[in-house]
Amino acid sequence: MKTNTDELLVFVTVIDSGSMTAAAETLQQTVSGVSRTLTRLEKKLDATLVRRTTRRLQLTDEGELFLTRARAILAAMDDAEEALSRRRERPAGRLRVDAASPFMLHCVVPHVKAFAALYPDISLELTSNERIVDLLEQRVDIAIRIGALQDSTLHARALGSSRLRVLASPAYLAEHGEPRDVDELMRARLIGFTAPESLNDWPLCNTREGGDADFLSIEPAISASSGETIRQLAVDGGGIACLADFMTAADVKAGRLRPILHDALRDVRQPISAVYYQSTSMAARARAFLDFLASRLAL
Numbered sequence: 001m002k003t004n005t006d007e008l009l010v011f012v013t014v015i016d017s018g019s020m021t022a023a024a025e026t027l028q029q030t031v032s033g034v035s036r037t038l039t040r041l042e043k044k045l046d047a048t049l050v051r052r053t054t055r056r057l058q059l060t061d062e063g064e065l066f067l068t069r070a071r072a073i074l075a076a077m078d079d080a081e082e083a084l085s086r087r088r089e090r091p092a093g094r095l096r097v098d099a100a101s102p103f104m105l106h107c108v109v110p111h112v113k114a115f116a117a118l119y120p121d122i123s124l125e126l127t128s129n130e131r132i133v134d135l136l137e138q139r140v141d142i143a144i145r146i147g148a149l150q151d152s153t154l155h156a157r158a159l160g161s162s163r164l165r166v167l168a169s170p171a172y173l174a175e176h177g178e179p180r181d182v183d184e185l186m187r188a189r190l191i192g193f194t195a196p197e198s199l200n201d202w203p204l205c206n207t208r209e210g211g212d213a214d215f216l217s218i219e220p221a222i223s224a225s226s227g228e229t230i231r232q233l234a235v236d237g238g239g240i241a242c243l244a245d246f247m248t249a250a251d252v253k254a255g256r257l258r259p260i261l262h263d264a265l266r267d268v269r270q271p272i273s274a275v276y277y278q279s280t281s282m283a284a285r286a287r288a289f290l291d292f293l294a295s296r297l298a299l
Contacts, residue, residue, distance in 0.1 A: 082283050095125065168239070182206055
């Protein structure tokens with residue numbers, strides 16, 4: 001007996017959701033119905049795809065192999081249906097987008113009005129989190145992530161990259177002097193991140209003994225969890241910060257911040273990506289939003 005797409009969808013949703021209960025909620029089915037469908041699929045294949053315990057689900061080797069093929073089949077069907085849908089429908093419905101507050105404020109919010117005018121039937125729901133969110137748990141359709149991606153189970157689209165620079169306000173530099181090298185920088189008032197610690201490794205050629213030649217690990221006098229908080233502290237003369245161009249370019253142009261230590265600065269750029277789960281119901285909305293955002297960003 002051949003498997004069908006409903007069974008493939010249940011299997012993939014169980015894995016993506018992490019539990020039978022979450023899959024049943026996503027698919028609007030009963031937990032017992034989801035369990036029966038998964039059991040029926042395993043009987044048809046004569047293979048155990050998922051080991052079930054009271055605490056979690058674990059894919060078998062056969063399940064890993066079948067999951068890859070099942071995703072490909074469902075994605076191909078989504079693409080075919082979406083191609084037909086785009087011919088007769090305008091993108092519509094709710095689209096939930098999450099990004100760290102600096103990216104949301106400087107790169108998304110300024111373009112929302114134009115997006116709404118172009119796609120009036122899409123209802124945007126914007127959230128900001130400084131840490132990586134679980135898309136399924138937070139019911140997020142698209143998350144904008146800055147830095148190297150870790151989760152290979154998600155679809156990703158590159159939006160560009162943004163260079164890191166060391167900056168301070170003219171007022172701070174006038175009062176405390178501009179550091180001429182990393183030794184003088186380390187004696188200055190530095191503003192950094194509470195977490196992760198890697199964000200306090202600044203891309204400066206480091207000649208200090210025992211240090212990384214490519215990065216300088218700083219000890220901040222002031223720490224914050226949000227890049228936007230750090231930006232505001234730097235603009236207000238609170239100290240020296242290392243931030244990406246996407247959130248500071250306007251400040252530099254307006255003279256509120258000044259890049260320093262040009263000779264020691266390495267050309268390090270943070271990749272910016274959109275991540276999402278493939279879903280027919282939101283594919284047109286997601287594509288419309290990402291195409292629009294990519295066309296507006298100069299990254």
